[in-house]
Structure formats: structure tokens, C-alpha cells
Amino acid sequence: MKRLMREAAVRPLIATTALLGLLMAAATVAQWWGFAQAVNLAFLEGQPLITLGPTLALMILAFALRALLGWAREVVGQRAAAAVKRDFRSRLAARLVQLGPAYTGGERSGELATALTEGVEKLDAFYARFVPQAALTAAIPPLIALAVFRIDWPSGLLLALTGPLIPVFMWLVGTLAEGASRAQWLALSRLGAHFVDRLQNLPLLTAYGRVPSQREEFARVGEAYRASTLKVLRVAFLSGFILELAATLSTALVAVTVGVRVLGGHLDFLPALFVLLLTPEFFAPLRQLGADHHAGMEGSAAAVRLYDVLNAPAAQSGSEAAPDPAGGVFVERLTLRYGEAAALEDLTLSFPPGSRTALVGPSGAGKSSLLAALLLFVRPQQGVLRVGSTPLDTVSPEAWRERVALVPQRPVLFAGTLAENLRISRPGADDRALWAALEAAGAAAFAKEGGGLDMRLEEGGRNLSGGQRQRVAIARAFLKDAPLLLLDEPTSQLDEAAAADLREALETLAQGRTVIEVAHRADAARAADRVVFLERGRLMAVGTHPELLARSEAYRRAWEAA
Incomplete structure (x- = not known):
């Protein structure tokens, strides 16, 4: 994963997405502040709806801005992923030409073809989803926590204490998921190599009457890939459950403390409602990062093979003009x-x-x-x-x-x-x-x-x-x-x-x-x-x-x- 993060397109992607994240956080705070104000003015203070125009306009404008920024984030991520994949394909093609037949002749063609096609496509989720979401997670929750802290410091303190638990849980589960993702990629590579190898030699297998036995072999290789895929899914579901549970309990903890203080007369309705509205927004990027982390792990597992090709030593490295x-x-x-x-x-x-x-x-x-x-x-x-x-x-x-x-x-x-x-x-x-x-x-x-x-x-x-x-x-x-x-x-x-x-x-x-x-x-x-x-x-x-x-x-x- 570290090598993927060092690609040239990553820094501009992180910078752009982080900036979008800051704007999204500001729009989120403005949206829910407008909503809390409108509820407070309309239901508690009994003001007529006509007087709520500026507040509702702020809320609607902030909502539209969030939607626009979310669309921009998707576009930036997809374009960055497309650029990285294009760059990888170009570099891999040039490297294979440099390595020549001595290298490709020693590789299983099906496995190499799987790496150069499906392996490169696996990078899409890493750059289009995981990297932008990591940048958003670094930008949005701290700004929301700061806004909550200014309104109600005990709730802001709870967010600051419980928020880091989710990345910790994600790292613990991710350690297990990394091995499962690599095993899944190896199984897919073996399946591709096996299929191409048997397809290329189908006339020989037919002549010797070995086609029926190859069905059993295909079933065995396919079963290995199915088992590895299910293991990845089990880890992903387990991770999702843990992260959702942590986020739900943290949100409930904030809600209970806010409710107790409202009932005790220590916190007014407006800041209480505002805090309750922002708390799910604080945890939303962290939960999404946990989901995208598994997609990123697949790209990281495939990248190991791609970098093996890119870093393989070339047969010759001269640059002089060819003699006659x-x-x-x-x-x-x-x-x-x-x-x-x-x-x-x-x-x-x-x-x-x-x-x-x-x-x-x-x-x-x-x-x-x-x-x-x-x-x-x-x-x-x-x-x-x-x-x-x-x-x-x-x-x-x-x-x-x-x-x-x-x-x-x-x-x-x-x-x-x-x-x-x-x-x-x-x-x-x-x-x-x-x-x-x-x-x-x-x-x-x-x-x-x-x-x-x-x-x-x-x-x-x-x-x-x-x-x-x-x-x-x-x-x-x-x-x-x-x-x-x-x-x-x-x-x-x-x-x-x-x-x-x-x-x-x-x-x-x-x-x-x-x-x-x-x-x-x-x-x-x-x-x-x-x-x-x-x-x-x-x-x-x-x-x-x-x-x-x-x-x-x-x-x-x-x-x-x-």
C-alpha cells in the first residue's frame, strides 16, 4: 500500500479531496445549524414560517453545496483512478518490452495476463474510493468535532475520545483482511493461468482424452478461488459489523449524555439538537472509510504482482546508437x-x-x-x-x-x-x-x-x-x-x-x-x-x-x- 501511495497522482488527489472535505464539513455544519435553528424558531419560539426564509435558504443552499461537492469528489477520484491505471498500463507495457522474451517466457501467460488486466482494474477502487475517502476522513471529522466543541464541549470531548477507536478497530481487522485479500488474488491468478494454459493446449488434451479429467481440475481451482473470496467477504462483514457497532455505541453515548443534560436543564434545546444532528455526520466518514478500506486492500494485493513486473531487472540498459x-x-x-x-x-x-x-x-x-x-x-x-x-x-x-x-x-x-x-x-x-x-x-x-x-x-x-x-x-x-x-x-x-x-x-x-x-x-x-x-x-x-x-x-x- 505504501508504494501505491507514492504514485505521482496521489498527492494532487489527496490535496484536492481534502479541500473538498473541508468545504463539505463547512456545508454540513451550516446545513444542520440552519435546520436546528428552523426547528427551534418554528416549534419552540413559535415564529411564523415567513420569518424563517433566511434560515431555510441557508439550509437548502448548504444541502445543494454538499451534493455538488460530493459529485466533485466522485469525479476527482474517478479521473485520478483512470489516470493511474493508464499510467500503470503504459509503464507495464514498456517494461515488458524491456524485459523481453527471456522474462515472459518464464512466466505463466494466463497469470501474467490476469495481473496486467484484472490486476490493474483492482487499482480503481483504491484510487477512486479509498484514497479520497481517507482524505475526507482526515478533513471532515476534526472540523465537525471542533464545531461541536464550540457549542458543547463535553460532547466534543466525547467525539474526540471515541472517534479514534474506529481507525484502531479498522487497523486490527485490516491486518487479518490483508492476508485474506492476498490469498484471494493468488487464487484468481492461478485460476487465470490454469484456464489459459488448458485452453491453449486443448487439442492435445482432446487427442489424449484428458478433457473430462480437466473438469475436475477446473472445479478444484475454482473452489479454491471461491473459498478465498468467501473468506474475504467474512472478514469484510466482520469488519463492517465491528465498525458499525463502535459508531452506533459512540453515537448513543453522545445522545444519552446530551439527553440527560437537557432533561436536567443544563443544556438548551438548540445546541442539543445541533449536537445530535452533527454526531452521525462525524462518524459517517469513518464508517465509509472502513467499507472502502477492504476495496483498497484488493488493489494493494494486486499491486504486489504489478510492482514485481515493474521492478524486474531488464536484460540490457544501454542507450548508445546501434553500430553497423x-x-x-x-x-x-x-x-x-x-x-x-x-x-x-x-x-x-x-x-x-x-x-x-x-x-x-x-x-x-x-x-x-x-x-x-x-x-x-x-x-x-x-x-x-x-x-x-x-x-x-x-x-x-x-x-x-x-x-x-x-x-x-x-x-x-x-x-x-x-x-x-x-x-x-x-x-x-x-x-x-x-x-x-x-x-x-x-x-x-x-x-x-x-x-x-x-x-x-x-x-x-x-x-x-x-x-x-x-x-x-x-x-x-x-x-x-x-x-x-x-x-x-x-x-x-x-x-x-x-x-x-x-x-x-x-x-x-x-x-x-x-x-x-x-x-x-x-x-x-x-x-x-x-x-x-x-x-x-x-x-x-x-x-x-x-x-x-x-x-x-x-x-x-x-x-x-x-
Whole structure:
């Protein structure tokens, strides 16, 4: 909660709401003083109604002012909450881009999506209700107590003594509620993660006949969320009961003492009625704060996860301009670990400008990890990546990635038009450039048949074949026209005939560029200027494909196993 209170929008929100609270307190005092005066003049002093005009006007004006100030308080709170949520979403999106796939790949997508959507929405109650109500509570009760003290100091003293009991009770119950709110949020996050995970893998579950068993699992996870929610509600009801009881008893105490003194002739009717009217107004903000406190606790519990994302260490933090890969790419004694497991170990390599290098090795050899390091997705524990004489850890990751094109093993295609998917690599490209990229990638024919650039692609490109998806990915690389090209087994998901057909487009794409390809087929290794053979993150051999077949038994075994 402390971190939420340090957000930039909080201070203006508190200041504005506190000012509104002071005005509301003054209007409340004026309203009930006018009402008490009118009752006293009309019923005790017997004055005609026509003489009560100024008093009734004061009461009505004060009532209208209270309503207007209450509306202003709601508007200020809602606008502040909207601004904070917008700011959180912007910061979270920027941070996830900085963290890159190395971070998101280690997170459960459903849990992360729940945090970034529902978690941010939970902040609404904190900033729209709890923070403004806390400011009102700090402003209104003291001013009302002061007004009562001036009229009847014993009643003012009772308010000063009993009023602080409610925040104390709220703090005691809130300690219990905090743990329950966090447990509820964790249960909701698990439910979201479980749902997305099973939905994404529904074809596999269906193929293995595991859908019925997942119903039981969904019931178990859903029951955990239901139980945690009911626990939060029980704590909220208990808190509400305690706060209402404390406020009611305190109000009754003031009423009894006032009544006794009126009957004993020690207090006149007018101040007595005024005190009785103001006493509920004194406790009203405190009671409302107790109710809003639980809504704020939900936002505080969700914020823990949001700040975890915002404070996660980024892979790179350089800011210099990106160097030209024409200076060559150099890997010097690079060590990269995921936890305790070493993906790359003391690796030294160079990639001359215009060269074509195939990375070969068994699964887990570190091939894809090297590409991730070159894309600045991960931060090596030791060693240096250089382009020319410039270390990449001093370069802006966004600027460097503008000079790199990637054709992944499994292309990511979004639901939308073909043009929207292509422009991911170059947002400002015109239609002529898009068609040129499609022609170069051999994708123009099926694009024309499907409706041209307005062709609708389903999520993941489900309405395309594997080869067509790869050609769209290659068209993106053509469109980007970057000097450094990274190919991560682009034909591994295709059969021999489709792979051979796609290889022609890749050969065209590779011309005039520095190419680093993770290869699993012999044709890719043969087409390379040299082959780098990796095993368990270490460099085992470098040479052409025929050379390594002749002198490296491990390399020969790797191709035989493939």
C-alpha cells in the first residue's frame, strides 16, 4: 500500500479531496445549524414560517453545496483512478518490452495476463474510493468535532475520545483482511493461468482424452478461488459489523449524555439538537472509510504482482546508437546461464560481415540461446558481445534490433490482416513494399488467392499451412531489409519437399547480409560459408560442412542422429 501511495497522482488527489472535505464539513455544519435553528424558531419560539426564509435558504443552499461537492469528489477520484491505471498500463507495457522474451517466457501467460488486466482494474477502487475517502476522513471529522466543541464541549470531548477507536478497530481487522485479500488474488491468478494454459493446449488434451479429467481440475481451482473470496467477504462483514457497532455505541453515548443534560436543564434545546444532528455526520466518514478500506486492500494485493513486473531487472540498459553490423559481430568468452544450468560456456566466435554461418549441435547445445543473446533478450553472466568495436551492452536494445531481422522456428502471426502482420517489421511500409516482400518470399500467389493484403489471418495463422506461415515470416524479413539476419531453424516444421521449396526464398533473402542460421538440415549446413558445431554450450569445431564430416566424429554422429 505504501508504494501505491507514492504514485505521482496521489498527492494532487489527496490535496484536492481534502479541500473538498473541508468545504463539505463547512456545508454540513451550516446545513444542520440552519435546520436546528428552523426547528427551534418554528416549534419552540413559535415564529411564523415567513420569518424563517433566511434560515431555510441557508439550509437548502448548504444541502445543494454538499451534493455538488460530493459529485466533485466522485469525479476527482474517478479521473485520478483512470489516470493511474493508464499510467500503470503504459509503464507495464514498456517494461515488458524491456524485459523481453527471456522474462515472459518464464512466466505463466494466463497469470501474467490476469495481473496486467484484472490486476490493474483492482487499482480503481483504491484510487477512486479509498484514497479520497481517507482524505475526507482526515478533513471532515476534526472540523465537525471542533464545531461541536464550540457549542458543547463535553460532547466534543466525547467525539474526540471515541472517534479514534474506529481507525484502531479498522487497523486490527485490516491486518487479518490483508492476508485474506492476498490469498484471494493468488487464487484468481492461478485460476487465470490454469484456464489459459488448458485452453491453449486443448487439442492435445482432446487427442489424449484428458478433457473430462480437466473438469475436475477446473472445479478444484475454482473452489479454491471461491473459498478465498468467501473468506474475504467474512472478514469484510466482520469488519463492517465491528465498525458499525463502535459508531452506533459512540453515537448513543453522545445522545444519552446530551439527553440527560437537557432533561436536567443544563443544556438548551438548540445546541442539543445541533449536537445530535452533527454526531452521525462525524462518524459517517469513518464508517465509509472502513467499507472502502477492504476495496483498497484488493488493489494493494494486486499491486504486489504489478510492482514485481515493474521492478524486474531488464536484460540490457544501454542507450548508445546501434553500430553497423558491417563491422563484424564478435562473441568473446561468453557465458550464459539459466539458473544453475549453463546454456553457453566461455564461447568465443566471430561473424565477419557478409558471412553465412550455420550453428549446428544437439538439442540443448546453446544455439537458440546464442541468438537470444544477439537479440539482447538475455544478459550473459560473463563475456562480451561486440559489433565492430562497440560492446552491445552499451547499445540501445531497440536501436540494435532495428538492424536485425529474425525468422523464427515457429512464426508468430496475429489475428488480423496480412498487411498488419507484415508491417510488424516495418510499420510505415506502403502497399508496394508489402507486395515486393511477398513476391520475394514466394508468398504473393496464396496472398492474392486469399484476398490480397486484406486477407484475414486467424490467431497463430491457423488458416495457413506451415509453409505459408514461414513465407509470411520470410516476407517480414525481406520488408525489414536488415543487415544482420538470424534464422532459427526456419524449415524444421516442414517436410523435405516444402523445406527445399522454402530454401530458395531463404537463399534470396541471405544475399548481401550477414547470416547466422540455426541449422538442423544438411542443405543449410552445405549452403553456409562455415559451420559452428556446439555441444553443451561449448565450441567443439569450426569449418565447412565437408571438413567437419571428415575430421569431427562428434559432428558426424550429430548428423547421423538427425
